[in-house]
Amino acid sequence: xxxxxxxxxxxxxxxxxxxxxxxxxxxxxxxxxxxxxxxxxxxxxxxxxxxxxxxxxxxxxxxxxxxxxxxxxxxxxxxxxxxxxxxxxxxxxxxxxxxxxxxxxxxxxxxxxxxxxxxxxxxxxxxxxxxx
Numbered sequence: 036x037x038x039x040x041x042x043x044x045x046x047x048x049x050x051x052x053x054x055x056x057x058x059x060x061x062x063x064x065x066x067x068x069x070x071x072x073x074x075x076x077x078x079x080x081x082x083x084x085x086x087x088x089x090x091x092x093x094x095x096x097x098x099x100x101x102x103x104x105x106x107x108x109x110x111x112x113x114x115x116x117x118x119x120x121x122x123x124x125x126x127x128x129x130x131x132x133x134x135x136x137x138x139x140x141x142x143x144x145x146x147x148x149x150x151x152x153x154x155x156x157x158x159x160x161x162x163x164x165x166x167x
Contacts, residue, residue: 067112143157
């Protein structure tokens with residue numbers, strides 16, 4: 036995807052314009068609210084900076100800000116993605132506590148046996164979650 040230079044806004048200007056934090060911006064990226072391809076790295080006189088397509092990012096940030104109090108970010112990301120995303124979870128319960136992961140967010144699932152041999156069980160788990 037190509038964007039013209041004059042239609043870009045710097046990350047710094049975006050954060051200042053909407054009074055949002057760096058952390059919030061990258062949390063929205065991780066959740067899929069802001070597409071990866073909108074993060075454009077460019078060399079500048081001060082080093083490398085991140086820019087965004089101005090019209091797309093300002094519209095998206097305004098939508099997120101307007102809805103973040105009423106709608107869960109995961110639900111908003113699901114709506115924006117235009118596709119039904121699985122609510123299936125993998126839950127690990129250990130002596131250190133319980134941790135849940137949405138199946139859609141997992142890259143690989145591996146187990147190690149008592150000999151230390153590692154086996155990738157991602158496909159097995161995904162098949163189970165699909166009901167196969």
